[in-house]
Amino acid sequence: MPTTTFDEFEFESGQTIEDFTVAYETYGEFTGDNAVLVCHALTGSQHVRGRGDGQGRGWWHDVVGPGKAIDTNEYYVVCANVPGSCYGTDGPASEGPDGEPWGTDFPPVTVGDWTRSQRRLLDDLGVGRLHAVLGGSVGGMNALDWARRFPDDARRVAAIAAAPRLDAQCLGLNAVARRAIRGDANWNGGDYYDGEFPEQGLALARQLGHLMYLSKDSMERKFGRRTAGREAGSDAFPVDDAGAFFPYRDVESYLDYQAEKFTDRFDANSYLYLTRAMDDYDLAEGYDSDASAVGAFAGEALLVSFTGDWHFTVDQSEGVTQAFREQEVPVSHHVVESDHGHDAFLVEPESVGPPVRDFLANGVAGRAVTDTVDHDDDRRTLYAPVHNSLFSG
Secondary structure, three states, X not given: XXXXXXXXXXXXXXXXXXXXXXXXXXXXXXXXXOEEEEEOOOOOOOOOOOEEOOOEEOOOOOOEEOOOOEEOOOOEEEEEOOOOOOOOOOOOOOEOOOOOEOHHHOOOOOHHHHHHHHHHHHHHHOOOOEEEEEEEOHHHHHHHHHHHHOOOOEEEEEEEOXXXXXXXXXXXXXXXXXXHHHOOOOOHHHOOOOOOOOHHHHHHHHHHHHHHHOOHHHHHHHOOOOEEOHHHOOOOOOOOOOHHHOOEEHHHHHHHHHHHHHXXXXXXXXXXXXXXXXXXXXOOOOOOOHHHHXXXXXXXXXXXXXXXXXXXXXXXXXXXXXXXXXXXXXXXXXXXXXXXXXXXXXXXXXXXXXXXXXXXXXXXXXXXXXEOOOOOOOOEEOOOXXXXXXXXX
């Protein structure tokens, strides 16, 4: 696993870590002007494609690779694990100055810390201005932060299934997830690395996350009210005598299975840190508005949203698009009809790939890139009635 080490890294909190390690992956060959930075989502890693430690198949394997939408025969693709995570970049589970894991003594992290660490990594790799930076979910927020923080450093920015900030509902759900972790008897104030991990709390947090990532339609289609055999369940959540009278349902079985897989690969403290970074992010922080925040951006922008995503909504992406439009930045908002929910950016490569491919090649004029408003140029407009009604008037 490739890593780079900074002599020191100062967090936005003002705290500094010496000999700070960042883990990353690169794909393709760098030619001087073909670098594409991919920003991973909340619990993703630098392993965008192929096989990676603890993650199995790369999380965007069907989008990144030779001949794929982000063609590694053409582009030099870089993805870095973000500070605070647990896939090789320093975070709570990493060794601290005393030789023991940092735990919650690790400095608080922000999306801005992620962006600055990526800039430092690219400097180490000899990459100046990026051809593009893109990401999905909070990775899309990370990409938007590039447009704000380093407005001259990328020709193109794409935020997929993202938002300029979390709304109150998502803030509340993340708060409950963190309380599940901190309420686990094994959490021990974050100092659990020599004992039992807070697996039950992390499992509950992940189950809540999965409910956030799926749409009502996709859940109904996939699970309905079907029952599963009790033996398929997890011992982590025992059933009381009265509860045993009632069926154990497919949706419960799915959540238990996903939670078990997740607790085998992810660190509970990292989940606390990364969700707080996502909660904290606000595109307009330090500015009067989102439009002011992206006013210096000297490139083109693409927003991709999904109609079934209630986590990061079509309306939120349209708001960011309007901010770019106010600043006369070339921008398109490509809306995808989907009932997969927030996970659509991961599970629908056939929907994500074409607009991303053409945006990388030709910007907002790309053939497969659509928009929510009419243009005098060759850009196509999305004419589906649901989209027109969302943004009319």
